[in-house]
Structure formats: structure tokens, C-alpha cells
Amino acid sequence: MDPNAVVPGAAPQPPIEQPPAPPPPFTDLTPLPIAAEPAPAPAAPEEPPPAIIPWLSLPPRLPPTQIHAFVSQGYFRSTQNNYLIDNSTHGSFEFTEVGINFTQLLTDDLRTGIQLFSRQLGKDGDFRARMDWFYLDYHFADWLGLRAGRTKIPFGLYNEVNDIDSARVPILLPQSLYPIVNRNLLLAQTGVELYGYLGLDIAGGLEYRFYGGTLYADPPVLAAGAVLNTYRVPYLAGVRVMWETPIGLRLGGSLQALRFNINASVPGPPGMSPLTLEEDLPFRLWLVSAEYSLHDLLLAGEFGHWHADVDLTGAPQTSITNQRFYGLASYRAATWFWPGVYYSSLLSDIHKPLTRDNYQHDFAATLRFDINSYWLVKLEGHYIDGTTDVLPALNGGDTVTMESLARQWFVFLVKTTAYF
Secondary structure, eight states, rough: OOOTTTTTTSOOOOOOOOOOOOOOOOOOOOOOOOOOOOOOOOOOOOOOOOOOOOOOOOOOOOOOOEEEEEEEEEEEESSSSSSTTTTTTGGGHHHHHEEEEOOOOSSSSSSEEEEEEEEEETTTTOOEEEEEEEEEEEEEEEEEEEEEEEEEETTTTTGGTTGGGOOSSSSSSSSTTOOOOGHHHEEEEEEEEEEEEOOOGGGGGEEEEEEEOOOOOOOOOOOTTEEEEEEEEEEEEEEEEEOOOOTTTEEEEEEEEEEEEEEEEESSTTSSEEEEEEEEEEEEEEEEEEEEEEEEEEEEEEEEEEEEEEETTTSEEEEEEEHHHHHHHHOOTTTEEEEEEEEEEESSSTSSSOOGGGEEEEEEEEEEEEEETEEEEEEEEEEOOOOOOOOOGGGTTGGGOGGGGGGGGEEEEEEEEEEE
């Protein structure tokens, strides 16, 4: 009976599916081809790792070089006495500074830097570019680092910002301690420096700097007829220690020793050969410093003695001790306005009478205007009493007498700086 046949009267049933027919038997006994696997390539011989010092290995890609530059132009005018600049009594634009610096991080702990600088301050400078500073700096730990090259001298609070107009309020830092005429000589030394920072927990921290080397600078200008044979600085060594308290107060001290040696030939008496004179000048300098900053207020003061033993051929040895100090205050009244004042005092020799040629008092006031993040303008005025820092060469030469110079006078400056 057909299982799918319909029975009368019965409910229709779904058809019963027949199982599929079995496939025909596979009669082709030929084996299917099997793809051959490629033979493994011979392993390359292992190369030994390069012989490198791990802490000096350079990263695969150096970070970008940091580039900063500045251009400054100033105007200088004194009411009496040519001060710092020849013909300053008539006003002078011979007050220009240009610099560019590059710093590069070579490893996490090693970096290098260099600055090219040029200036004109009266007869000092002729826009020749010179290497202001350059260094290699390796940072072993927070408490120990090493710099080598021509490094900035850490003397006092502000010697290291003597070349950065945007880092301070005054146009002229207090001249008793940071004389601008000696800026190229005293900004940096060629040698080495050890530095570090020790944390003191709730007492703040201690920063220390030890340095030693020599100074390279233009030779001094001698009197007419004299010939300079040698000019050198056999050594320079110093230390600065600063205690940074947690209340915004910095206290510290600086010590420095250096030696100048000058050998020159000067005309002898009529009918005689020139005389050879040698001057040996060992200096010992000490300075105590204090700075307090609270929000936008800055107060600072420094006091020190500079002592020199003068040993001149054919003359008895003499000594000179300077006394130098200042007090400074500034306040950032707005993001664009920053006024400041200071009083600076210089006593050329504490063992001599207090005459006008032995002292100089300087009362200064500055208005700094930050036009934007890359441009500033400064106005500054000085009332000066005393002539010890007035150069005879700018006021008639060797024939001038200090009594013929005005004891009191004013100096006015305007300076604008663009930087990035």
C-alpha cells in the first residue's frame, strides 16, 4: 500500500518524506594531490648587541630642539656726567642686545645648550656675535649634577639672569653688585660645575653649586704708549648655597676667589728703554642674599665685600676692600604692569675717607609694561649721588678730576624687548 494514498473519510496526513538515495560508490581510487609545504628558511645568525653605555644611549628619536631669542633696543640719557655710555649727556641709542639660544635633550639625563649674543653699550661691543655660554649637563640625581663648558656663574641672586631682560623688572640691575660694563666678563666661566638639590621635608630644600675654571674676556684698555704683553686669569673658583624655605623666603651666601695677571710694557724715562710692569690681583668676594616672594610681591636684598690685594712691580703691596649692597622691591599690579624700585650703594674702599670719588648711591624706579607674551617696554629713572663708578675715559680721559664731575645727577632709560 502506498503510504501517501488518501483514505476516504480520513483526515489528510502530511506526506511521508522518503530518505535520499545513497550516493553512488566512489570508484576512482586515484589519490588527490597534496600541496607541498615550503621548506623553512635558514635562520639568520644572531648579531651581538651593540656595545653601548646604557645611560648614554640616545633615544630612537630626539625631542625637538628648544629655540629662544631676544632683541632689545634702548635709549640712554644722563643729565650730567657721561655714565656707562660716551656722550650719554646728549642721549644715545647705543644700547642694543641681541641673542639666540638652543637647548637639546639628548637623553633623559643629558642635555646641551649654547647661546650666541651680541651687543653695543657705547664703545663696548660692535655687534660681533660671541658664544655667551655653552655646556653639557648630566643629571645623575636630584642631589648631584655636572656641567662642563662655559657655564653661567651662580653668584648672588641675579647674576644668571643678567642676560635675560624678561626675567626681571629693572633695566639695570643694581650696579653695585651687577655692573653692566663687566657683564661679558662676569656672566660665565669656562670650566666645570657641580650642583644639586637636597629636600629638607617641611624645612624646604637646599640648593648648592660648586664651580671652578677661568675667565676669557677682552683685554683691558691701557694708557697711551703702553703695550699689553699678557692678560690672563689663572683661576676662578666659587660656591653658592641657597636655602629655599616653604614660606617663599630664600636665604643664601656666595663665595668666590679669582686672580688676574697683567704684564705690560710702559714708556720709560727719556733715553731709556721701556719698563716691564706686572700687576697681580687676587680677589676674594663674599655675599649674603635674601629674597622673599608672596604672590605678586618681591622683596630682595644683598650685602657683600670684595677684597683685592694689589701687587705691582716696583711698588709696595696694597689692598682694597669694597662694600656693596642694595634693597629691591617690585609688585605685579596687573598682568601687564609691574613697577619696581631699589636703592644701591657702592663704597670703593672702606679704609678711605667718604669723599664723592669713593662712594655712589643710586635710587632707581622702573615701570615695566608687558604688551603681550612676547613684547615688553620699560621706563626707568635713576638719581645718583657720588662719582666712584663714573669712568674717566668717558669724561675727558686721564686729565679729568673727580672734583670736576657733578656729584649728583639723573639718568633716564627706555628699553623695549621682543622675545620668544
